Amino acid sequence: MNLKRMFKQNGNGTAGANGAVIHMNDITKIYDTGKIKVEALRGIDLAVKQGEFVAIVGPSGSGKSTLMNLIGCLDTPTGGDYRLRGEQVSGLGRDQLADIRNRRIGFVFQNFNLLPQISAFENVEMPLLFGGVSRKRRRARVTELMEKVNLADRMHHKPTELSGGQMQRVAIARALAMDPDIILADEPTGNLDTSSGTDILSLFEDLWRQGTTMLIITHDPAMAKRAQRTVEIRDGLVN
Amino acid sequence: MTGLIRILQLFARSSSAQGKRAVLTIAAIAWGTLALLLMLAFGEGMKISLYRGSQGMGSNLAIMWPGETSLIFEGLPSGRPVRPRIEDIELLKKRVEGHAGISGEMHNGGVVLETDYGTRTARVIGATHDYGEIRNHIPQIGGRFLNETDQRLRRRTIFLGNELAVDLFGEEDPVGRQVMLNKTPYTVVGVIIYKVMMGNYGGMESDHAVIPITTYKAQFGRDRLSHVVVKAADPARIDELVSQVHRVLGSKYMFDPEDPAVFSTWDTVEGTQTTTNMMLGIQLFLGVIGALTLLVGGVGVANIMYAVVKERTREIGVKMALGARPSWITGPIVLEGLAYTLVGGLLGVLMAVGLIALLDMIPTKGNDVLELMGKPTLSIWIGIGSAAVLGIIGLLSGYFPARRAAAIDPAETLRYE
Ligand SMILES: Nc1ncnc2c1ncn2[C@@H]1O[C@H](COP(=O)(O)OP(=O)(O)O)[C@@H](O)[C@H]1O
Ligand SMILES: [Mg+2]
Numbered sequence: 223m224n225l226k227r228m229f230k231q232n233g234n235g236t237a238g239a240n241g242a243v244i245h246m247n248d249i250t251k252i253y254d255t256g257k258i259k260v261e262a263l264r265g266i267d268l269a270v271k272q273g274e275f276v277a278i279v280g281p282s283g284s285g286k287s288t289l290m291n292l293i294g295c296l297d298t299p300t301g302g303d304y305r306l307r308g309e310q311v312s313g314l315g316r317d318q319l320a321d322i323r324n325r326r327i328g329f330v331f332q333n334f335n336l337l338p339q340i341s342a343f344e345n346v347e348m349p350l351l352f353g354g355v356s357r358k359r360r361r362a363r364v365t366e367l368m369e370k371v372n373l374a375d376r377m378h379h380k381p382t383e384l385s386g387g388q389m390q391r392v393a394i395a396r397a398l399a400m401d402p403d404i405i406l407a408d409e410p411t412g413n414l415d416t417s418s419g420t421d422i423l424s425l426f427e428d429l430w431r432q433g434t435t436m437l438i439i440t441h442d443p444a445m446a447k448r449a450q451r452t453v454e455i456r457d458g459l460v461n
Numbered sequence: 462m463t464g465l466i467r468i469l470q471l472f473a474r475s476s477s478a479q480g481k482r483a484v485l486t487i488a489a490i491a492w493g494t495l496a497l498l499l500m501l502a503f504g505e506g507m508k509i510s511l512y513r514g515s516q517g518m519g520s521n522l523a524i525m526w527p528g529e530t531s532l533i534f535e536g537l538p539s540g541r542p543v544r545p546r547i548e549d550i551e552l553l554k555k556r557v558e559g560h561a562g563i564s565g566e567m568h569n570g571g572v573v574l575e576t577d578y579g580t581r582t583a584r585v586i587g588a589t590h591d592y593g594e595i596r597n598h599i600p601q602i603g604g605r606f607l608n609e610t611d612q613r614l615r616r617r618t619i620f621l622g623n624e625l626a627v628d629l630f631g632e633e634d635p636v637g638r639q640v641m642l643n644k645t646p647y648t649v650v651g652v653i654i655y656k657v658m659m660g661n662y663g664g665m666e667s668d669h670a671v672i673p674i675t676t677y678k679a680q681f682g683r684d685r686l687s688h689v690v691v692k693a694a695d696p697a698r699i700d701e702l703v704s705q706v707h708r709v710l711g712s713k714y715m716f717d718p719e720d721p722a723v724f725s726t727w728d729t730v731e732g733t734q735t736t737t738n739m740m741l742g743i744q745l746f747l748g749v750i751g752a753l754t755l756l757v758g759g760v761g762v763a764n765i766m767y768a769v770v771k772e773r774t775r776e777i778g779v780k781m782a783l784g785a786r787p788s789w790i791t792g793p794i795v796l797e798g799l800a801y802t803l804v805g806g807l808l809g810v811l812m813a814v815g816l817i818a819l820l821d822m823i824p825t826k827g828n829d830v831l832e833l834m835g836k837p838t839l840s841i842w843i844g845i846g847s848a849a850v851l852g853i854i855g856l857l858s859g860y861f862p863a864r865r866a867a868a869i870d871p872a873e874t875l876r877y878e
Contacts, residue, residue, distance in 0.1 A: 236548075257753040284503050287876065287877075291872040294782070296781075296782060296871045296872040296875070297870075306749070316787050317786045317787070317788075318786060320781065320784050320786040320787070321784060322784075323781070323782060323783065323784040324783065324784020324785075325784065328784050329783075331875060331877065332877050333877050335778075335782070335875060336774070336779075337776055337779060340474075344474075348780070348783050349783045349784055351470065351471070352467070352545070352780075352783060352784040352786075352789065353784065354463060354467065395784070400784070408877075454595045
């Protein structure tokens with residue numbers, strides 16, 4: 223099933239300049255809470271190539287999550303230049319940003335962020351629904367993904383009926399649903415016991431071997447070691 | 462288009478709110494709708510009854526009382542009384558254009574009427590035969606009003622007010638029976654139907670009797686009219702008709718047609734207009750009260766939707782991260798608010814229709830207060846107006862919470878400490 227062709231009618235499908243999926247230049251982010259201004263990012267340069275597995279490490283409060291939000295178009299930078307597959311992101315409208323998140327980004331969170339009222343199946347289906355995929359194709363795609371993360375038998379369970387590791391696998395299936403350009407994971411094993419964490423790590427490795435581009439924020443040295451490349455953030459700057 | 466489908470799809474999937482709160486909110490809307498509809502229906506019923514009452518006397522009339530001149534005219538002094546005669550009615554009918562009937566009346570307020578059953582002192586009116594039509598003196602079944610032959614032959618025929626008829630004949634049918642009028646025998650030809658009256662002059666119609674104007678002249682030896690009644694074909698031209706009467710009678714009785722004092726005129730067209738304006742005011746007032754009650758319900762819906770948005774903040778943030786456009790978030794919320802409002806509204810409409818049908822079964826005839834209030838009535842305009850108010854309140858009660866949802870910052874919501 224060639225999902226790239228299915229979902230990305232308007233995407234160019236190829237990497238932009240220098241083959242980079244992500245290209246950031248002098249990105250800054252200042253949180254203005256009224257009283258105080260927090261300079262979370264102070265000039266980040268970052269490039270992630272197609273098929274890379276990058277780990278982002280750094281102490282708590284250094285700006286890792288902020289960086290991920292900017293890459294994922296959940297937030298906009300205060301300054302600097304950000305291109306996703308060569309396409310300028312700043313200046314896009316809310317609908318266009320939503321579409322980018324839907325088609326090009328797959329998020330994995332530390333606390334899973336599954337919707338508790340609906341089944342695993344429906345959680346994975348959600349991005350496909352936003353992407354306007356037909357019911358038949360949604361069904362096929364969700365089934366395929368649930369098999370991929372080894373949860374075909376838990377498809378119709380609610381998240382509360384699953385273990386932490388299983389929940390994170392559902393979340394990964396959801397992140398993969400629209401076959402995004404990149405998977406962004408913010409401390410994906412932070413809430414898991416060691417053995418579940420190892421499971422998730424090997425799942426990521428499998429995905430990477432199959433060609434998925436990955437950017438993972440982690441505190442886990444084991445995970446950082448498996449990555450092709452490690453980027454360390456300190457005080458809002460790449461170290 | 463696809464956006465709308467997406468919104469409907471998502472709306473169908475959105476978990477609906479907390480049962481108990483939803484039920485209470487729907488009940489509040491139903492109550493508000495009921496209040497609005499009842500208010501408007503009572504207003505409408507009152508309007509109909511007032512209108513009917515004002516029409517009871519006859520519509521588009523000018524009633525003109527002769528008085529004295531107040532202006533010097535062609536060397537004649539002011540202060541001269543003007544008293545048109547019976548023959549002037551024919552003159553006016555010929556010379557005034559655009560009338561739908563002209564009649565004259567003569568009144569005698571203290572006439573003794575006597576039958577075997579009882580004696581009454583009542584007002585007796587001498588009038589031309591078309592008075593029945595002009596002044597809405599509709600006979601009960603089995604009787605008739607005075608006719609042209611009665612007038613020409615100066616017959617001693619009499620038409621009775623319905624209450625007067627009861628005083629003189631009890632429960633029996635008076636038609637064809639005799640009444641002694643100042644000791645002279647008259648034959649009853651008809652009794653007026655029961656009417657709800659709002660405006661009046663010269664006493665209640667239910668309590669007076671009418672005889673042919675010619676007979677009146679013979680009986681009482683007078684031929685000066687107490688007043689002239691003009692009915693306009695077109696209510697908008699009533700003033701012009703009154704001026705024509707001034708001109709015709711002015712040249713005969715030598716007074717200035719512009720002299721305002723010669724006739725005091727009561728114009729029922731103006732009265733009808735006043736009634737209409739007053740009713741519009743009352744209905745507006747009732748409508749606003751009803752709409753405010755409904756608004757309270759709307760605030761309830763908005764509140765429940767605010768709570769829903771607050772509860773689903775994380776869910777909304779997740780959906781945004783997964784690529785939901787803002788309108789796919791807000792659309793289902795607006796629809797949900799609208800759905801509560803419309804369900805409540807529908808319940809309210811059903812209750813209102815049922816209640817009004819029940820009220821309709823209560824007899825009002827004979828009870829003055831209920832009669833004046835009229836029957837609460839729903840009209841197409843009430844329906845359209847209430848639907849519009851409901852729709853607007855429904856949309857607003859969803860719109861504001863939806864706006865708050867759209868303002869949710871996904872990055873902020875999904876932050877994990
Ligand atoms: N929404 C926000 N408003 C204000 N300050 C923020 C906000 N988000 C993050 N920060 C601040 O920005 C800095 C970087 O935070 P974050 O990116 O979450 O760090 P990390 O993920 O590396 O722990 C911290 O000092 C944090 O307090
Ligand atoms: Mg963080």
